[in-house]
Amino acid sequence: MNKATGKEKIKIGITIGDFNGIGPELILKTFVEPEILETFIPVIYGSARVFSFYKKMVEAENFVYHAIRFADEAQPGKINLINVWQEEAKIDPGISNETGAKYAVMSLEAATADLLAGKIHGLVTSPIDKSNLEKVGFNFAGHTEYFANKAGKESLMLMVHENLRIALVTGHVGVSKIATTLTKENIYKKAQLLKESLIKDFSITKPKIALLALNPHAGDHGKFGNEETEIIQPAIDALQEKGVLVMGPFAADGFFASGNFKNYDGILAMYHDQGLIPFKTL
Numbered sequence: 001m002n003k004a005t006g007k008e009k010i011k012i013g014i015t016i017g018d019f020n021g022i023g024p025e026l027i028l029k030t031f032v033e034p035e036i037l038e039t040f041i042p043v044i045y046g047s048a049r050v051f052s053f054y055k056k057m058v059e060a061e062n063f064v065y066h067a068i069r070f071a072d073e074a075q076p077g078k079i080n081l082i083n084v085w086q087e088e089a090k091i092d093p094g095i096s097n098e099t100g101a102k103y104a105v106m107s108l109e110a111a112t113a114d115l116l117a118g119k120i121h122g123l124v125t126s127p128i129d130k131s132n133l134e135k136v137g138f139n140f141a142g143h144t145e146y147f148a149n150k151a152g153k154e155s156l157m158l159m160v161h162e163n164l165r166i167a168l169v170t171g172h173v174g175v176s177k178i179a180t181t182l183t184k185e186n187i188y189k190k191a192q193l194l195k196e197s198l199i200k201d202f203s204i205t206k207p208k209i210a211l212l213a214l215n216p217h218a219g220d221h222g223k224f225g226n227e228e229t230e231i232i233q234p235a236i237d238a239l240q241e242k243g244v245l246v247m248g249p250f251a252a253d254g255f256f257a258s259g260n261f262k263n264y265d266g267i268l269a270m271y272h273d274q275g276l277i278p279f280k281t282l
Helices: 023-030 034-038 048-057 098-116 130-136 143-151 175-181 184-200 227-241 252-257 272-281
Strands: 011-015 041-046 065-068 079-083 122-124 158-161 164-168 208-212 245-250 266-269
Touching: 011 098, 023 041, 023 048, 041 048, 041 098, 048 065, 048 079, 098 122, 098 130, 098 143, 158 272, 164 184, 164 272, 184 208, 184 227, 184 266, 208 227, 208 252, 227 245, 245 252, 252 272, 266 272
Parallel strands: 011 041, 011 122, 041 079, 065 079, 164 266, 208 245, 208 266
Antiparallel strands: 158 164
């Protein structure tokens, strides 16, 4: 039971990521403080050999795991570890290679299968090196696209910190392709998903959503682009007709600099850096 709320603890899966990168170190240092185990039940998808290797390197000898075969064997108050592979894999810290990518995918696949089967309630992913993933047959731009494909549903990338919630219409897309990827239908779908998440996941009954413009000064009446009038505003109109409390399009720089973002429960950015730069800065 969760001491703070009296509710059953949720079970959270954690992928090892590329074990030549910082994933294992992040996991080890996360669980240095035993108090974190009072919040949830961790299930790590990785390798005991890998963690034994890194324990000595980062001086985390107090990292004691409970080896399990299946997620439903996970016990509260313990660091549960599933050995996704048994063979001995060569570890090269700081070296980007196909070996790290291969086992990162194995960890991700095992964890995702358990997530879809309802054996865990959520999944935290450690970093992967996208440059090697295609070489081992992983043909997705990132975790987000992989999960969407496996679930067979539309995905929404959502960054959350306290009351700041920023979602993205387009995710891992090159800047030169953003304008051609952006459509009224895409914006409409993502705004609806954001609304549903704010209601279901954050218990906000009537969420207020702000949509950001694509171009500087929100296009300035077509001087810097027509996406605002031809794509974004029609999406806003369609959403408002459905009763969604959505406003915009707001010029992104002024929206954050003025503090206007504090007046909304959720913000929908048009592309990756437009949303993530202010989020990470704030």
